[in-house]
Amino acid sequence: MMKIRNTRDGWGAGAQLLHWLIAAGIATAMLLGWIMVNLPNSATKFELYALHKSLGITILALVLLRMAWRWINVVPDMPGTLSPREQKLAGAGHMALYALMLLMPLSGYVLNSAANFPLNVFGLVQIPNLTPESETLADVASVMHLAFFWVLAAVLVAHIGAALRHHFVLHDDVLRRMLPVRRR
Numbered sequence: 001m002m003k004i005r006n007t008r009d010g011w012g013a014g015a016q017l018l019h020w021l022i023a024a025g026i027a028t029a030m031l032l033g034w035i036m037v038n039l040p041n042s043a044t045k046f047e048l049y050a051l052h053k054s055l056g057i058t059i060l061a062l063v064l065l066r067m068a069w070r071w072i073n074v075v076p077d078m079p080g081t082l083s084p085r086e087q088k089l090a091g092a093g094h095m096a097l098y099a100l101m102l103l104m105p106l107s108g109y110v111l112n113s114a115a116n117f118p119l120n121v122f123g124l125v126q127i128p129n130l131t132p133e134s135e136t137l138a139d140v141a142s143v144m145h146l147a148f149f150w151v152l153a154a155v156l157v158a159h160i161g162a163a164l165r166h167h168f169v170l171h172d173d174v175l176r177r178m179l180p181v182r183r184r
């Protein structure tokens with residue numbers, strides 16, 4: 001049976017659930033963001049913005065939970081077949097992903113706050129604004145939000161490419177241990 005917590009040689013159900021929930025959430029938020037900014041003004045555009053922001057704040061909460069969970073669990077060892085240089089590169093890539101998972105929603109939150117827009121998550125929870133109203137800050141945060149999107153997209157391509165390389169080229173357990181399947 002799969003354990004809730006991580007072990008030295010694998011991710012538990014908690015870490016896997018958070019990984020895949022956040023992955024699906026970020027993919028959806030990226031797609032929604034891309035579509036909504038390119039839509040002409042309409043009720044639909046407005047609704048997509050509201051949905052994007054609600055999803056983004058939910059992702060931010062899940063990412064904070066994920067980081068806390070990682071903190072209070074052991075982190076599984078990387079396969080010993082990787083060279084020290086490869087292990088360092090993988091570690092740096094993962095740290096970049098954590099930073100971007102925070103910066104992406106945070107820059108959106110700052111952008112929304114500086115524009116003095118009310119923020120209501122799925123019509124359920126009212127979220128206070130982080131900053132006073134400022135057109136300059138809103139502009140800066142908007143540029144950052146778009147820049148983080150491109151950096152995140154690039155790091156994700158590398159991340160997914162690395163996972164596929166582990167599975168199909170190196171034939172190790174790295175991809176499989178993030179999936180709820182029995183290990184070889």
Ligand code: HEM
Nearest residue numbers: 029030033034037053056057104105108109112142146149
């Ligand atoms: C993981 C979370 C998020 C992702 C992946 C994401 C992604 C994106 C993307 C791809 C765009 C289109 C960028 C462009 O073409 O200018 C965008 C725009 C936008 N996002 Fe997010 N976003 C996230 C979270 C948030 C949050 C939490 C908020 C607000 C509370 C937010 C507010 C906005 C706004 C207002 C825009 C329009 C930007 C503009 O008009 O300059 N986003 N987002």
